[in-house]
Amino acid sequence: xxxxxxxxxxxxxxxxxxxxxxxxxxxxxxxxxxxxxxxxxxxxxxxxxxxxxxxxxxxxxxxxxxxxxxxxxxxxxxxxxxxxxxxxxxxxxxxxxxxxxxxxxxxxxxxxxxxxxxxxxxxxxxxxxxxxxx
Numbered sequence: 812x813x814x815x816x817x818x819x820x821x822x823x824x825x826x827x828x829x830x831x832x833x834x835x836x837x838x839x840x841x842x843x844x845x846x847x848x849x850x851x852x853x854x855x856x857x858x859x860x861x862x863x864x865x866x867x868x869x870x871x872x873x874x875x876x877x878x879x880x881x882x883x884x885x886x887x888x889x890x891x892x893x894x895x896x897x898x899x900x901x902x903x904x905x906x907x908x909x910x911x912x913x914x915x916x917x918x919x920x921x922x923x924x925x926x927x928x929x930x931x932x933x934x935x936x937x938x939x940x941x942x943x944x945x
Contacts (some may be wrong), residue, residue: 812873815866822863826856849924850913861904868893 872889879885907928914925 815870819863819866819870822859826859826863846913846915849915850911852924853911853913853926854908857904857908861900864900865897868897
């Protein structure tokens with residue numbers, strides 16, 4: 812449990828620093844990044860968020876299980892909910908990771924990372940290509 816708490820604490824700090832652009836890796840004008848390095852930064856950011864969220868769920872499950880006098884009904888409910896949410900989030904993270912592309916831009920001598928997403932990734936409903944007969 813101590814490992815989980817410390818892990819969430821330090822992963823959370825790193826994640827918050829990166830998401831809020833306090834981390835200078837992707838937006839520093841003097842650090843030269845390739846397309847692959849930009850994509851790696853994006854993947855690390857996404858999977859760090861997923862991992863931190865899962866670790867928080869495990870801590871919450873342990874605390875609620877203890878709070879409810881080790882009730883099996885509560886434990887089963889919490890684990891089923893955790894699995895449902897984690898499977899959905901994992902599938903969503905994998906989908907976003909597979910369909911993105913990283914690009915390094917040089918704008919007026921400064922280096923910037925740009926992440927591209929396909930349009931259909933954010934639409935709801937069936938996806939048809941432009942050449943489809945439907």
